[in-house]
Amino acid sequence: MTRNEEIILLTILKLKGNAYGVSIRRQIYKDMGNKWSFASIYQPLDNLVRKKYVRRTKGDPTARRGGKSKFYYEVTPEGLMNLQRLKKAHEQVWAGIPAVFLENGK
Amino acid sequence: MGRHPGGFFGEREVKASRILKFFYSRDCYLERSGDLEEAFADLREEAGPFRAKAWLWLQILKLCLGIFRMHILWRCIMLKNYLKIAFRNMKRHKGYAFMNTLGLAVGMACCILILLYVRYELSYDRYHTHADHTYRILLSREGFIDRPFAGSPPSLASALKDNFPEVINATRVKNEVTSVRYKTRFFRENRFYFVDPDFFNIFDFPLLSGNPKAALNEPLSLLITSDMARKYFGNEDPLGQVVSCNTYGQPVDYRITGVLDNVLDNSHFHFDFLTPMSSLGALRGEAYISSWDNNAFKTYLRIAEGSSPEELDAKVEALLAEKIPWKPDIALENIKDIHLFSKANPDMELEPNSDVRYLYFFSAIALFIMLIACFNYINLATAYSARRAMEIGIRKVVGAQKGQIVQQFFSEALLLSLMALLIAALLAGLFLPTFRSLIGSEMNTPWTDLVVVAGVLGIMFFTGIVSAVYPALYLSSFRPIVVLKTRFRAGGKKRPFFRNTLVVFQFVISAALIVSTVAISKQLQYIQNRKMGFNKDYVLTALIGDQSLRKNNGPLKRELMNHPGILAVSTSSGLLTDIGWGVGPDWEGKPQDQNPMFFKIGVDFNYLDLYEMDVMAGRKFSREYATDEKEAVLLNETALGITGWEDPIGKRFDGGTVVGVVKDFHFEPLREAIKPIFFRVMTDNDTSFFLSIKIKSENIPATLAYIDKTWKKFSPDYPFSYTFVDSAIDNLYRSEQRIGNAFKYFSLIAIFIACLGLFGLTSFTVEQRTKEIGIRKILGASVPKIMVMLSFDFAKLVLLANILAWPAAYYFVNRWLEGFAYRTALGPWIFLITGIVTLIIAMVTIGLQSVKAATANPVDSLRYE
Numbered sequence: 001m002t003r004n005e006e007i008i009l010l011t012i013l014k015l016k017g018n019a020y021g022v023s024i025r026r027q028i029y030k031d032m033g034n035k036w037s038f039a040s041i042y043q044p045l046d047n048l049v050r051k052k053y054v055r056r057t058k059g060d061p062t063a064r065r066g067g068k069s070k071f072y073y074e075v076t077p078e079g080l081m082n083l084q085r086l087k088k089a090h091e092q093v094w095a096g097i098p099a100v101f102l103e104n105g106k
Numbered sequence: 107m108g109r110h111p112g113g114f115f116g117e118r119e120v121k122a123s124r125i126l127k128f129f130y131s132r133d134c135y136l137e138r139s140g141d142l143e144e145a146f147a148d149l150r151e152e153a154g155p156f157r158a159k160a161w162l163w164l165q166i167l168k169l170c171l172g173i174f175r176m177h178i179l180w181r182c183i184m185l186k187n188y189l190k191i192a193f194r195n196m197k198r199h200k201g202y203a204f205m206n207t208l209g210l211a212v213g214m215a216c217c218i219l220i221l222l223y224v225r226y227e228l229s230y231d232r233y234h235t236h237a238d239h240t241y242r243i244l245l246s247r248e249g250f251i252d253r254p255f256a257g258s259p260p261s262l263a264s265a266l267k268d269n270f271p272e273v274i275n276a277t278r279v280k281n282e283v284t285s286v287r288y289k290t291r292f293f294r295e296n297r298f299y300f301v302d303p304d305f306f307n308i309f310d311f312p313l314l315s316g317n318p319k320a321a322l323n324e325p326l327s328l329l330i331t332s333d334m335a336r337k338y339f340g341n342e343d344p345l346g347q348v349v350s351c352n353t354y355g356q357p358v359d360y361r362i363t364g365v366l367d368n369v370l371d372n373s374h375f376h377f378d379f380l381t382p383m384s385s386l387g388a389l390r391g392e393a394y395i396s397s398w399d400n401n402a403f404k405t406y407l408r409i410a411e412g413s414s415p416e417e418l419d420a421k422v423e424a425l426l427a428e429k430i431p432w433k434p435d436i437a438l439e440n441i442k443d444i445h446l447f448s449k450a451n452p453d454m455e456l457e458p459n460s461d462v463r464y465l466y467f468f469s470a471i472a473l474f475i476m477l478i479a480c481f482n483y484i485n486l487a488t489a490y491s492a493r494r495a496m497e498i499g500i501r502k503v504v505g506a507q508k509g510q511i512v513q514q515f516f517s518e519a520l521l522l523s524l525m526a527l528l529i530a531a532l533l534a535g536l537f538l539p540t541f542r543s544l545i546g547s548e549m550n551t552p553w554t555d556l557v558v559v560a561g562v563l564g565i566m567f568f569t570g571i572v573s574a575v576y577p578a579l580y581l582s583s584f585r586p587i588v589v590l591k592t593r594f595r596a597g598g599k600k601r602p603f604f605r606n607t608l609v610v611f612q613f614v615i616s617a618a619l620i621v622s623t624v625a626i627s628k629q630l631q632y633i634q635n636r637k638m639g640f641n642k643d644y645v646l647t648a649l650i651g652d653q654s655l656r657k658n659n660g661p662l663k664r665e666l667m668n669h670p671g672i673l674a675v676s677t678s679s680g681l682l683t684d685i686g687w688g689v690g691p692d693w694e695g696k697p698q699d700q701n702p703m704f705f706k707i708g709v710d711f712n713y714l715d716l717y718e719m720d721v722m723a724g725r726k727f728s729r730e731y732a733t734d735e736k737e738a739v740l741l742n743e744t745a746l747g748i749t750g751w752e753d754p755i756g757k758r759f760d761g762g763t764v765v766g767v768v769k770d771f772h773f774e775p776l777r778e779a780i781k782p783i784f785f786r787v788m789t790d791n792d793t794s795f796f797l798s799i800k801i802k803s804e805n806i807p808a809t810l811a812y813i814d815k816t817w818k819k820f821s822p823d824y825p826f827s828y829t830f831v832d833s834a835i836d837n838l839y840r841s842e843q844r845i846g847n848a849f850k851y852f853s854l855i856a857i858f859i860a861c862l863g864l865f866g867l868t869s870f871t872v873e874q875r876t877k878e879i880g881i882r883k884i885l886g887a888s889v890p891k892i893m894v895m896l897s898f899d900f901a902k903l904v905l906l907a908n909i910l911a912w913p914a915a916y917y918f919v920n921r922w923l924e925g926f927a928y929r930t931a932l933g934p935w936i937f938l939i940t941g942i943v944t945l946i947i948a949m950v951t952i953g954l955q956s957v958k959a960a961t962a963n964p965v966d967s968l969r970y971e
Contacts, residue, residue, distance in 0.1 A: 071136075
């Protein structure tokens, strides 16, 4: 899983059922402070769908979207499992790094 | 999808988002353009429409770039890898690559040549602006002349223009052999055309100099082609010059009023001289060109766009029926159809036409040869698939999808066919002149012709795809576990059935072509050797143009006979290869309701002796009977059969008395059954057109020189030009000879490519069985035994192919032979010999490889074990 895919997967989890293109992008902006282009959202999203880590479902159309449907994303159990494994790996790698380095980094 | 009423996108934004539609599935597009529109609405409220629009465009651009990276860039990178691997494989297996490329290249070269030929043949007469609406009149008379011919009465053209508004232009065309003299230059011209002024409104023949409007208005004005301008005038300006032309015995002065471009090769007629029809009126009298009772003129007409030729057809028939005593049957034929699809009798054409069947036929052969080459590729690629098994296994392990492997092998095949195409273009260019004379077509289609370029590329893609489909699917189905775990032997034993089928198919085609070649050359030989019923050897014929000489040719004949090299001289109204005179005579006891056509020839007393024709009843013409000159008639056997007489001698026929019956002889090509013909005596007559001279076989040039000298003395206004009867007869079979030659070359090519494949397959088998052969030799097998073992498998296939090919070849050759009224029999030995020949060729091919294997030292093949 790439870093972008990880971020997107976490964002979807965070949005709890209201995760679609625009809301994902907005959440990432809130969390990280930079605006991603739609292209850089869809590419990891497509990969995640292909790997079956997320599922895509068709929602209702709204007027604000010019009458086009929303497509919601939700994390599958498989995606969740991989995310947990990744987190564990992260923690193991980070464990034992003296706090000093972390302070300096800021 | 238009603009949604509640949406935020304006027209231009909707248009912009539509770009995405090309790349995405419907759902994806809905999602993405919906997201964009929503975000766009947010941004517009936040930062104003201008920035929102700029942002939107940037997003769309980025999306497109991402798609490009995903779908195209990576593919290009992979393609580079595929090609690199393909090149490495070719380098490693040079023989294999060479065989594949050579086979494909030769096949493609055949296809390219045939493509050029077909394209050229289809281009005939299409360059005229009004070609779509230009027709010519074909005429036939039920029960008399069943086959329509391109002739009509001279008055028809103007009558059509006067009576039918949809006929915009109409012209008569008549070709007469004419002797043309300018100062010292004096030639017999075969392409001297009389036409109406409308000629230029119908056809596009560009005038290089002279006034196009006035060019054909004045009688005795003459237009010439640029070739003729060079021939007669060299560097002089031909405009306004006076030449003397002799068409009907009297030299007449014509003034040159214009020079035309040479007629393009792809035209169904070619003229060198054009003069108005009024000149013909001046030469032969107004009555001749305004009558209804001869059909010596061709009529071309241009009809209005949208009017139906079928309706006009019926109207012309009605008009003509009023003017002539018999019931005509009219057909309008578009000029674009004349070259390939003409229904008209070829004897009456201005120039010989081709036939669309040749196009089908050559295209089919090209396709078959191409298939043989593709099958080689398929067979070798699957046979040697073990070489690639490891590579495919690794690719799959690293993550290649099946589709990607398929892509890889397609790109490999396309690469190979591209290389083959380059060689093929070279070969085609090299053999174009040979092919031209072989097939008898000018074929000057430019290489830059778009259809040709597209066709050549099409051939390349066709080849690449046909050869790649099966290997790609086969190779991509390898399972990595199987391939990588064990020593994989793909293509070894599992697939022989499929490969064998292809080998059989290749040899079926080759054998069928060889059988046809043999059968065709047998028929050609039959034509050569068949007794014509007259002796054609060492007889030459010449047209007597001078009318006064025709009427008094005794002195010429006597003077010719003075030369010891000349054995006999005679005159006749027609040639034995071209009688050209058909009548409906009366005879004693002729049924009222029938009027069959008889050919008629007027001959001198010694004509039958000169040609050594035999009389089976009665006697030949003789000066000893005073009445022969006016009365005597000789029939041939067929004519006798039509009259139904038991005892013909003394019966009345065509206003004369039958004195004898001539044995049937062939005065038409062997395609036609012998027709009824009768002879009358005509010495020193206006219709004594042709001089026949029998000469000795020794010292021919001296004899010809003497004839030329004597001719000049008697006929100074007509250059002497002669034809040998045997070569005139050979000319009748030119198209058959072309077919025969084409078959010869194509069957050679087919068997060559098939053997290339067989060679590759044998070397594969030998390679596979190296150890087996080694062990067999150790256990005491002899070299011949091993060779038989190796050859037997393929020999079976070749034999099977032969047996399958025979009925197919028999069917097609038989259909071709049915075109001849007199034909050779297809004995079984043709088939047997072909079978033996193909088998020998195949065995030699296989033997080259198996000898090497069988004589190899078993120590070498077994030592690694």
